[in-house]
Amino acid sequence: MKVKLFSVLAEKIGPTIELDLPQVFKSSEVLDQIKEKHPDYADVLNQSLVAVNEEYTNEEDISLDSVDEIAIIPPVSGG
Amino acid sequence: MSLIKIVDEPIDTEVLTKSLIHNEFGGVDIFIGNIRQYTDDIETEKIEYSTYKAMAEKEMQKLADTVLAKGMDVVMVHRVGELQLGDIAVFIGVAAPHRAEAFENCQMLIDSLKKTVPIWKKEYDKDKIRWGGLE
Numbered sequence: 335m336k337v338k339l340f341s342v343l344a345e346k347i348g349p350t351i352e353l354d355l356p357q358v359f360k361s362s363e364v365l366d367q368i369k370e371k372h373p374d375y376a377d378v379l380n381q382s383l384v385a386v387n388e389e390y391t392n393e394e395d396i397s398l399d400s401v402d403e404i405a406i407i408p409p410v411s412g413g
Numbered sequence: 414m415s416l417i418k419i420v421d422e423p424i425d426t427e428v429l430t431k432s433l434i435h436n437e438f439g440g441v442d443i444f445i446g447n448i449r450q451y452t453d454d455i456e457t458e459k460i461e462y463s464t465y466k467a468m469a470e471k472e473m474q475k476l477a478d479t480v481l482a483k484g485m486d487v488v489m490v491h492r493v494g495e496l497q498l499g500d501i502a503v504f505i506g507v508a509a510p511h512r513a514e515a516f517e518n519c520q521m522l523i524d525s526l527k528k529t530v531p532i533w534k535k536e537y538d539k540d541k542i543r544w545g546g547l548e
């Protein structure tokens with residue numbers, strides 16, 4: 335599954351990252367997998383949220399079948 | 414009527430302001446955010462804004478919908494790309510029957526935008542680059 339990255343993560347890691355996600359997972363598992371691959375950005379990832387199909391997720395179970403797009407949302411800073 | 418979008422070109426405040434003038438609304442409150450040179454001792458040279466556009470416009474629309482549902486008119490436009498000092502980054506306008514609700518909802522929209530809308534700034538300061546939002 336290709337996961338979209340933005341802001342500092344996109345610049346340092348790339349616009350997407352390929353992850354191997356189980357059939358059912360939580361947003362924290364997405365962040366954990368990226369942390370394992372890129373421990374240097376654990377601090378940013380600890381402050382980030384996960385969006386599925388352009389909606390923020392919390393701690394609910396996510397079914398891979400329902401996912402069209404996953405994105406990591408670092409702390410926003412518009413305005 | 415309402416206009417919610419992310420753009421990569423300069424924001425025309427005059428056109429947006431005019432779009433908020435309707436006979437049924439007696440008050441229009443507008444917030445304009447522009448690129449500030451100094452934040453305490455830190456001198457900013459320019460800011461690059463990036464976004465997750467599809468989601469950002471959805472989140473902006475959700476915020477606007479709460480105000481539109483109360484019968485007011487809303488404009489929310491955020492610019493992305495490279496912005497120089499003085500450039501306008503964001504325009505929020507609320508038209509309402511009376512000023513109090515225009516003030517209140519305009520403030521709510523900009524405060525909420527800063528918390529939930531996936532837009533990021535990369536601030537080129539004189540001493541170093543800073544990524545907005547990070548602790």
